[in-house]
Amino acid sequence: MAWIVLIVSGVLEAVWATALGRSDGFSRLAPTLVFAVAITASMIGLAYAMRTLPIGTAYAVWVGIGAALTVVFAMLTGTEPASLLKVLFLTMIVGGVIGLKLST
Numbered sequence: 001m002a003w004i005v006l007i008v009s010g011v012l013e014a015v016w017a018t019a020l021g022r023s024d025g026f027s028r029l030a031p032t033l034v035f036a037v038a039i040t041a042s043m044i045g046l047a048y049a050m051r052t053l054p055i056g057t058a059y060a061v062w063v064g065i066g067a068a069l070t071v072v073f074a075m076l077t078g079t080e081p082a083s084l085l086k087v088l089f090l091t092m093i094v095g096g097v098i099g100l101k102l103s104t
Contacts, residue, residue, distance in 0.1 A: 010065025
Protein backbone atom coordinates (compact mmCIF):
# COMPACT_ATOMS: atom_id res chain seq x y z
CA MET A 1 0.00 0.00 0.00
CA ALA A 2 2.85 2.40 0.82
CA TRP A 3 4.21 2.08 -2.73
CA ILE A 4 0.84 2.94 -4.27
CA VAL A 5 0.49 5.99 -2.01
CA LEU A 6 4.06 7.02 -2.85
CA ILE A 7 3.42 6.79 -6.60
CA VAL A 8 0.22 8.84 -6.32
CA SER A 9 2.12 11.37 -4.21
CA GLY A 10 4.80 11.57 -6.90
CA VAL A 11 2.14 12.27 -9.50
CA LEU A 12 0.72 14.98 -7.22
CA GLU A 13 4.20 16.48 -7.00
CA ALA A 14 4.12 16.98 -10.76
CA VAL A 15 0.66 18.55 -10.42
CA TRP A 16 1.74 21.05 -7.78
CA ALA A 17 4.98 21.90 -9.58
CA THR A 18 3.08 22.60 -12.80
CA ALA A 19 0.41 24.60 -10.94
CA LEU A 20 3.12 26.60 -9.19
CA GLY A 21 4.59 27.56 -12.53
CA ARG A 22 1.19 28.55 -13.87
CA SER A 23 0.19 30.51 -10.75
CA ASP A 24 2.32 33.47 -11.87
CA GLY A 25 3.71 34.08 -8.40
CA PHE A 26 0.42 33.11 -6.72
CA SER A 27 -1.40 35.90 -8.55
CA ARG A 28 -3.77 33.55 -10.41
CA LEU A 29 -6.41 31.95 -8.19
CA ALA A 30 -7.13 28.61 -9.89
CA PRO A 31 -3.51 27.43 -10.26
CA THR A 32 -2.78 28.68 -6.74
CA LEU A 33 -5.64 26.58 -5.33
CA VAL A 34 -4.53 23.52 -7.32
CA PHE A 35 -1.01 24.06 -5.99
CA ALA A 36 -2.19 24.28 -2.37
CA VAL A 37 -4.35 21.15 -2.53
CA ALA A 38 -1.84 19.09 -4.50
CA ILE A 39 1.18 19.97 -2.35
CA THR A 40 -0.74 19.20 0.83
CA ALA A 41 -1.94 15.82 -0.46
CA SER A 42 1.49 15.03 -1.91
CA MET A 43 3.29 15.72 1.37
CA ILE A 44 0.74 13.75 3.40
CA GLY A 45 1.17 10.80 1.05
CA LEU A 46 4.97 11.04 1.19
CA ALA A 47 4.87 11.14 4.99
CA TYR A 48 2.57 8.10 5.05
CA ALA A 49 4.83 6.13 2.71
CA MET A 50 7.89 7.00 4.80
CA ARG A 51 6.30 5.26 7.77
CA THR A 52 7.15 1.90 6.18
CA LEU A 53 9.58 2.60 3.33
CA PRO A 54 13.18 3.72 3.81
CA ILE A 55 13.32 7.53 3.84
CA GLY A 56 16.01 7.83 1.17
CA THR A 57 14.26 5.45 -1.19
CA ALA A 58 10.83 7.03 -0.67
CA TYR A 59 12.13 10.54 -1.21
CA ALA A 60 14.15 9.61 -4.30
CA VAL A 61 11.18 7.83 -5.87
CA TRP A 62 8.83 10.72 -5.03
CA VAL A 63 11.18 13.30 -6.54
CA GLY A 64 11.97 11.11 -9.56
CA ILE A 65 8.32 10.56 -10.43
CA GLY A 66 7.46 14.22 -9.90
CA ALA A 67 10.41 15.56 -11.88
CA ALA A 68 9.97 13.16 -14.79
CA LEU A 69 6.23 13.79 -15.10
CA THR A 70 6.68 17.55 -14.82
CA VAL A 71 9.16 17.59 -17.70
CA VAL A 72 7.09 15.18 -19.81
CA PHE A 73 3.96 17.31 -19.30
CA ALA A 74 5.89 20.47 -20.21
CA MET A 75 7.21 18.84 -23.38
CA LEU A 76 3.76 17.52 -24.36
CA THR A 77 2.13 20.92 -23.88
CA GLY A 78 4.89 22.71 -25.75
CA THR A 79 6.05 24.86 -22.84
CA GLU A 80 9.43 23.13 -22.94
CA PRO A 81 11.21 21.85 -26.04
CA ALA A 82 11.65 18.11 -26.39
CA SER A 83 14.93 16.55 -27.40
CA LEU A 84 16.42 13.10 -27.70
CA LEU A 85 18.80 13.82 -24.81
CA LYS A 86 15.94 14.87 -22.52
CA VAL A 87 14.03 11.70 -23.32
CA LEU A 88 17.18 9.63 -22.68
CA PHE A 89 17.80 11.26 -19.31
CA LEU A 90 14.14 10.97 -18.32
CA THR A 91 14.33 7.28 -19.17
CA MET A 92 17.33 7.03 -16.87
CA ILE A 93 15.36 8.68 -14.04
CA VAL A 94 12.47 6.25 -14.53
CA GLY A 95 14.94 3.36 -14.64
CA GLY A 96 16.44 4.55 -11.36
CA VAL A 97 13.02 4.73 -9.74
CA ILE A 98 12.21 1.20 -10.89
CA GLY A 99 15.61 0.03 -9.65
CA LEU A 100 14.96 1.51 -6.22
CA LYS A 101 11.60 -0.25 -6.08
CA LEU A 102 13.12 -3.57 -7.04
CA SER A 103 15.97 -3.25 -4.54
CA THR A 104 13.76 -2.77 -1.46
